[in-house]
Amino acid sequence: MAQSRLEKIGTIFTRVQGLLRGGAMKTEDKPIWYDVYAAFPPKLEPKFDRPAPEIPVRKIFYAEDVVRAKLHKENRPQETISLFDHRRSTQSQQFVHIYQGLKAQGALDEQRIYETALDLLAEQRQQARLEATPEESLPEQDAESKTQLLSDFKEAVVSQQTTSSPPSPAPKGKKEANVGINIDSLFKD
Structure with missing residues (x-):
């Protein structure tokens, strides 16, 4: 089995190295950075327990x-x-x-x-x-165009109601079979 996967043990490089050696990871599946890291390892190994450097953070204000x-x-x-x-x-x-x-x-x-x-x-x-915003406000619609618009709207509502079948009214006070909540009991005080 490969090495531990816990981030506190070893580094990511040693864990991938262990997976490759153990056969858990194929060589064609190894990460792109692996060969670069192997060729140019860092001076200080990036371990979990390594203390952070005490470098003062510069204040940058424009x-x-x-x-x-x-x-x-x-x-x-x-x-x-x-x-x-x-x-x-x-x-x-x-x-x-x-x-x-x-x-x-x-x-x-x-x-x-x-x-x-x-x-x-x-x-x-x-x-x-x-x-x-436009400098001239839109002219008011005359009464004839308003009534035409209203009649067109009413016709659309009527045609929509005739094409779709109206739902059958449920008896008052009874719970619908497909709904799990009784609405009458929700608003009782």
């Missing part, structure tokens, strides 16, 4: 990250984001772009730049809404 965090903390942009749509930028991306443009001008302090960028973003969103 200037736009701080601005975006402040925007999301104070304003909470309400939008639906599609990860498949690469053409449209999100509200936070638009805000950061406006903020960086205002900061490049250098005439205002940080708080004034933030407030101005919020106002400009609100104006952009308002203009986008106005462009999305």
Whole structure:
């Protein structure tokens, strides 16, 4: 039998090696990485009990990250984001772009730049809404077309009822044979 499959015993390489030696795994089924690992083994074997190196994690902050965090903390942009749509930028991306443009001008302090960028973003969103809705509202339908639509709907309902057989009404108070729940008992208080 091959070696133990417990992750705390040995490494993945030694377990695959044991499976190959024991015949539990065919040579054509061995993983692609096996030959590379055998040719170029790591300096330190990746074992379960090896302590993690004490390397300090560097803090990486970009200037736009701080601005975006402040925007999301104070304003909470309400939008639906599609990860498949690469053409449209999100509200936070638009805000950061406006903020960086205002900061490049250098005439205002940080708080004034933030407030101005919020106002400009609100104006952009308002203009986008106005462009999305048609300028002229749809003309009201006259009474004749409304009655025609209503009569067409009624005809469709009648034709649908005549083509399908109506269900036979169940006697009141009796439980249907194919339903396991008595509806009358559900709403008793």
